[in-house]
Amino acid sequence: MIGIWHSLIETSHSRLKIQLVIEKKEIYTLGLVMEPFPLPLTITSVTVEGNRLDAIGYSVMAPGEEAAVKLAFDDDTFLGEIRLPFMGTISLQGSKGSGPSLAEAMISEVAPYRKADVRERSEDEIRDAVEDLLGRMTIADKVGQMSQCMASSFSFGGNVASDPPEKLVAEGSAGSILGAFDSRRVFELQRIAVEQSPHGIPLLFNADIIHGHQTIFPVPLAWSCSWDLEAIKQACAIAAKEASASGITYNHGPMVDVTRDARWGRAVEGAGEDPYLGALIAKAQVEGFQGDSLFDPETIIACLKHFIAYGAAEAGRDYNTVDISEGTLRNVYLPPFQAGIEAGAGSVMNSFNLYEGIPVAASRFLLKDLLRDELGFDGILISDYGAIEEIVQHGNAKDAKEAAKKAVEATMDIEMVTRSYDHLPTLIEEGQLSEALLDAAVRRILAYKFKCGLMDDPFRYIRPEKEIEYHFNSAHLLASRELARKSIVLLKNDGVLPLAKKGGKVAVVGPFGDTKDLLGPWQFSRHGHETVTLRQGLEAKGLEADRLLFAEGCGVECEIEGGLEQAAERAKQADLVILALGESSDMSGEAASRMDIALPAVQRRLAEEIVRLGKPVVLVLTNGRPLVLDGLEERVDAILETWFLGSQAGHAIADILFGDSNPSGKLTMSFPAKVGQVPVYYNRFNTGRPVTEANKEQKFVSKYLDGSNDPLYPFGYGLSYTRFDYSDIRLDRNRLTMDGSLVASVTVSNTGPMSGEETVQLYIRDLYGSAVRPIKELKGFRKLALAPGESREASFTIAAADLAFWTPANGYRAEPGEFKLYIGPNSRDAKEVEFELI
Template sequence: MIGLWHAFVETPSMKLKIQFKVSKKANYMLDIATEPLAIPIPIESLTVDGSRLRGEAKAFWMPGQTIVVELAFEEDSVSGEMDMPGIGKLPIKGSSGRGPQLSEELADTVRLYRNPDASTRSDAEIEDLVESLLSKMSLEDKVGQLFQVPASNFSFGNAVKTDPPEKLIAEGRAGSVLGAFDVRRVFELQKIAVEQSPHRIPLLFNADIIHGAQTIFPVPLAWSCSWDPEAVKEACAIAAKEASASGTVYNHGPMVDVGRDPRWGRVVEGAGEDPYLGALFAKAQVEGFQGESLSDPETIIACLKHFIAYGAAEGGRDYNTVDISEATLRNVYLPPFQAGLEAGAASVMNAFNIYQGVPVAANQPLLVDLLRDELGFEGVLISDYGAVEEIVTHGYAEDEKEAARMAALATMDIEMATRSYEHLPQLVREGKVPEKLIDESARRILRLKYRLGLMDDPFRYVRPEKEKEYHFRDDHLKASLELARKSIVLLKNDGALPLAKEAERIALIGPFADSRDLLGPWQFSRYSHETVTLYEGLRDIGYAENQLLYAQGSGVTEAIEGGIEDALEKASHADLIVLALGESSDMSGEAASRLSIHLPEAQLRLAEAVAGLGKPVVLVLTNGRPLVLDWFHRNVNAIVETWFLGSQAGHAIAEVLTGEYNPSGKLTMSFPAHEGQVPLYYNSFRTGRPITEQNKHTKYISKYIDGPNDPLYPFGYGLSYTRFDYSELRLDRSGIAGDEKLRVTVTVTNAGRLAGEETVQLYIQDLHGSVVRPVKELKGFRKLRLEPGESQEVAFEIGRDDLAFWSPANGYAAEEGAFVAYIGTSSAETLSASFSWR
């Protein structure tokens, strides 16, 4: 019964494919996933009797209720029953293997609806066709295009009062659909639109494809630690290929918010605390998702979110107030959006927060003056989920009608989920909203539908035959593995790593030692049950099962009766302990802010007990944010930050632990020594009383009296199994003027015994200006691979653009004066040299 199994089940509302994975390491393990809804069912208790299994799991959709599954296995068949609360008892009769996809039966049908003769339209043709169509549409027809409706009654927040999507689409009261992950649902709803709606206008189908569609890649905070935008571009192109096969044409991503507060759960979706690096990853993601042209059916629309400053939410609390200066907005939070727009992003989504006291969804200075006029954005502006209606909740609008007016005047093209825009026709007739604004919004949406090819071939993205070909494909999994390797950051190592495979017994302990919860938030893969665990990764790389002494020890947030005792018993027979701790996926992401960024108490107690044995301990972390690791830094021998690495997580971690892959990741968010330091970021201002080595013992300076100012692990930090030495920092001149370029070089030497990859980082400090400038700003980096003993000279050029910033007096400009160039292995460990620009 070990292996993959599948069964097809008819429920009162749909046909389901239920997938099972049975594995056996120290104990039996049963993992269950469903299709078309990607719902993993984590079995919490499992009993085995010969070839029969009985498992129980919590029904997350009905608190307090339990799913019960009973299965009996024969050579190639499985039978039994699943009792699903709210659904009933489902008979199971299935076979071995993954089995066919549910959508395969749609393939022959949809071919009859496709238009293989459709050709790509020129921009001029599209404009003519859009104007012709608009001339035939009533005001109500045009407003109908401005609504995005959920594909089901599931809500991300407060319940939405609305008609069923089928009714809204048939009546022309919807232009796009959110969350139709099943290609059969896409076909069903698109068919209604093109056969029943007033002008037969096809729908856009939107989804959050943040770090993979079916093949899951590392979460964005993790992949940013690769410092490899090209690898991320490839990951996004693969995600687009898989998602577009299922009918998704419009992505609610990438998230390009700068994140400086690890309490904020959504730092997991971004590239960290630095605007320069964030801009590079924004560009890479847009280019990956959108490819060379949106007319290519294997690309999807990139939507930059959340415009703007969502990452500055006070207290790190999601949806909270933002109160920052215009200089901070422009110098910190805007650069990734600028880069994404320059890369051609076709859409932008508003942030939930306020700016200067006005909700962004209604903020004309931000959305019209800055985004549309100054930055030249001509694409579709979409509200975040319910954000138009929330203008009322913020206390900025009296009612939904006023909120609709405000959002329309701010050029919000699509209202997601809610129905405030139902008031727009009346507002137009009352003269409170110009009809030309409605025309412009509808025009932008229709233009996009033509660019995607939907107007000529509405079913071109309904491709069940491509789902079968692309989803979870071997080369996609290989790309996920490669990026996962690059994303791992070695935080500490006193020689415990790499592990020796020969004759070493490892106690593999902790809630993430054999867990498949390694994908992170914002993923909807139907293959979650095939995620490679850490245990499986070590086994597959060559450890015999008698070398791996496994004990869960504790749950993620709760103690397990006898768990610590079991862990200590296993660890007592081991040569080394791998302690696999972290956060569950639902502890990161949207609406997952945390007051404490320590590991949960149950895991801390487990760690203390295991470390007390006095044996070498390697901490392997699974998490979506920087954590406070001060105790671990003092009490364990090595710390490996793996984040949420995706479908191939266990293989990537095992390769790094054993030295098959020499870790090269560098942090893109600082790790505080204490959560009282938060928010903490490297590119801060100096203050009038900065702490120095000379004055750190005095009182009246900017410091804490009970701890350090500095992070435990700074931005740009990451160790290797070799050592890189920096020397001979040289400038080719002491100063430059105008458009001249200054060349700065440094010699980097691999002073260790292993080949390795280093990320050489360039920072610049503007020593004085018309406004105070950060102590250091990343302005470039180079990745190089060196053999043992090999040296290489690395060169950077510095010019006017690298020195420019925004100030209230001068706008975007470089200012004459003195500067310092820093080059090193992290933001905190550098060589430096001074120069001037005039």
């Protein structure tokens, strides 16, 4: 029974294919893949007796409910059933092999609906066409364009009372669809919209394309550690290429929230704690997803989320209250959104939190005054899932009717999935709401349907032939592997890395040594079973079975009977141990906040068993947030932070471990030494009683009684297998005028044995002003690739605009005064000089 098997299933809505991937090394494992949409199922136990296989598992979409698989195999066929928490019991009958491509069967079916010679319309033509259509629409038609529904009964959140999507689309009560992972489903619903709805207006198809569609790239927190804007842009462009081939036109990403609290699960989706770097990465992602023109059918609308300050949730608890000043809002949380809007993002999504006591979904100040009027955003504003209904739950509206009124008055264009906007016709009839507000929203929605070419060619994004060509192809996998290598951060190395390709035995110990759970949250790939594990990556480097020992030791959060003993025995036989520990994918992401951000207790016990053997130990971490490594960091010889690296994770990690690639990643979130420091971030304000080297033994200064204020690893930190030396900083002048500039330079030399890449970082501190500024702020970086013995100069030009910040009294401006300028390999270890702005 070992190998790949498949079963074809006909449902009332679509044709499905389930693939079963059965493997055996130490034990049997079962992978389940559903095509054309993903199967969110984790198998925890597999039992084989003769020709029968039984398995149990769970789905993160239905916590507490068990899934079960029962199969009986013949030579080339099998029979059985699968019970899924969200689909019930499905009978299976299939045969050996991966089976036919479902996309291939659609090619001839879709072809007659495609149009040729469709040209891109001008802005004037779009405006005229929108006004013509708008003039023929009823209030109900307009509300339909502002309403979204799910493609099926599947729900990402709580259950939503709603009619079937076929009915809503046919009557014109839905203008966009969420969760149509199946291109056949896209085709069916689009055909209903075009052929049956009142004006034949095509649908937008929305999905969360966060770090890849079928080819999965490193999670955004990981790829931010590459500091490689072009590689991030390319990853988003590839994701758009794959997603658009399946009919997806509208992305619910990128997430550009600044994140300072590692307890918050959604830290995994962002670029970390710095607004400057976050802004550059936001721009790169928008440009990647949207390309040069949304008329290109290989691009998708980018949606900046979550506007705004979602990452400041108190206690790091998802959906929790936010209470910050306007200065913090504008100086910390706004820059990535501003950069994304300037890059042309077509959409923005609200955050779930309050600001100044008002839910963002109802905040006219944030959504109308700041986002639209001040920042000039004229795209589609979409609510997050259930956010309009939650205005009631927050206590800012009596009922869904009042919530809908407030959201529309705040210029919210589309309600995601829930049905509060069904109250809009009544509100207009009662004179409580102006129809002009609906007209403005529908203009924006229709304008983007024209910009995407949907109004002239509704089926242009349904391209099964391109699905076959693009999904998980070799070029995309290579790009994923390259970015994964750049995303790995070497946190510690006492000389044990890189590993020798010839020599002694290596033991891989831990729950992440041979798991495919390396993709991270917010991905829906059908190719999860093809994820390269760490063990597979090492084997591909030529480690034969007699040199590569393996023991799982424990589960991510549970014990395995005899697991610790087996792990210790394997480790004793080895010359070096790779300790593969971390978090499962469902421990990060939305609704995945953690109070204790240490490794789970069972993994800490496993680590203790291994390190006390006295062998050289390399800790390889798989996780979606900075972790507290207290008690372990000082006892291992090397630490690789690999995050969730995507489809080619195992190959990328092995490339780094063996030195085929020199690590170059730099942290974009500080690692706390203790959980009590959280939130800990480099660009903090000074206090009136700052702790210093001179006063650290005194009592009445801002410090802890039981430990240092400093993080374990600071923002910007990351080691290499070579050494980089920095010269003193050179300034071409030490006085800067408001209309002038100065140049700061250093010479960086590779004094080690290997070629490598260094990210040279520039920080500035405004020493005094009308409002306090952070002790350091990133203002630039340069990436230098240097051969052994090579030296190069890194230069930075500073102007007054780089020193500007927002205050209530003065708005955005730079203030004359004295500044410190730092250049170095991270936010802590940097050389400094002073200059003056006059």
